[in-house]
Amino acid sequence: MxxxxxxxxxxxxxxxxxxxxxxxxxxxxxxxxxxxxxxxxxxxxxxxxxxxxxxxxxxxxxxxxxxxxxxxxxxxxxxxxxxxxxxxxxxxxxxxxxxxxxxxxxxxxxxxxxxxxxxxxxxEAPITSYKPSVIYKYKSNIFIEDTLFNDKLLRNKYAEIINCPLQNFNAYLNNKKIEDLNALILMQTNKIYFIYSDFDKESEEIIAQILKDNYTSTKDTFIVKINYYNLKDAECVYIK
Incomplete structure (x- = not known):
């Protein structure tokens, strides 16, 4: 027992x-x-x-x-x-x-x-943490959604560079499937830093200038994910 x-x-x-x-x-x-x-x-x-x-x-x-x-x-x-x-x-x-x-x-x-x-x-956290074409502002130690990036600025600039009427360029975009590229970009004290980029240097310079002209600030920090394509892939179509 x-x-x-x-x-x-x-x-x-x-x-x-x-x-x-x-x-x-x-x-x-x-x-x-x-x-x-x-x-x-x-x-x-x-x-x-x-x-x-x-x-x-x-x-x-x-x-x-x-x-x-x-x-x-x-x-x-x-x-x-x-x-x-x-x-x-x-x-x-x-x-x-x-x-x-x-x-x-x-x-x-x-x-x-x-x-x-x-x-x-x-x-892919560094790139997927942010939505495309949304500009995030650094506030209280995190990035929060602030405003939208106007994709038309980039589209219009591409059309201007290749000397293509906007109507023709829009027709090209609507009819041709182009693989989108990504870039994650930091905007800080009027400076542009590409944290991550699939774009070529020429396209990066165009994107950087558009951001600098329209979205940078001397006191705030922003981050944006751009989803577009290289300038070299842009073409102009003839519309009858």
């Missing part, structure tokens, strides 16, 4: 230990999921872009503190840490470069491994 009681106590202790471990595992998964679906990477990317492609971590942390208490506490307690050139991880060991994806993080790995967990992000 005593032996049965001892076995029962041992089994109960094991069940309780596993239950506690699973709760800890579940809470970690929940926190990681929260981070992955938060604005964590937007705050990071906005910070990087607004500071001329320099990530200022303390300023980033201050921004998160104002925007998301849960995320801020995870960062402050170093549950989540930043790895330059990689992104954010859920820290489980000192070997911070030893990590796996969240979808690989099973309960068995929680029990028998100390690998860190990578906080997933969109691989």
């Amino acid at each position: 005593r032996k049965i009681i001892v076995i029962f106590i041992i089994l109960t202790a094991i069940v309780i230990s596993i239950s506690i471990a699973f709760v800890l595992y579940y809470n970690q998964k929940k926190a990681i999921y929260y981070a992955e679906h938060s604005l964590l990477y937007k705050y990071c990317i906005d910070n990087y872009n607004a500071n001329n492609r320099n990530f200022l971590y303390n300023k980033f942390l201050s921004t998160v503190a104002q925007k998301d208490d849960t995320l801020y506490n995870l960062l402050k307690k170093e549950k989540i840490v930043f790895l330059p050139y990689h992104g954010f991880i859920w820290k489980r060991s000192q070997n911070i470069k030893n990590y796996i994806d969240n979808n690989e993080y099973t309960f068995s790995k929680f029990l028998f491994s100390d690998k860190n967990i990578y906080i997933q992000k969109d691989v």
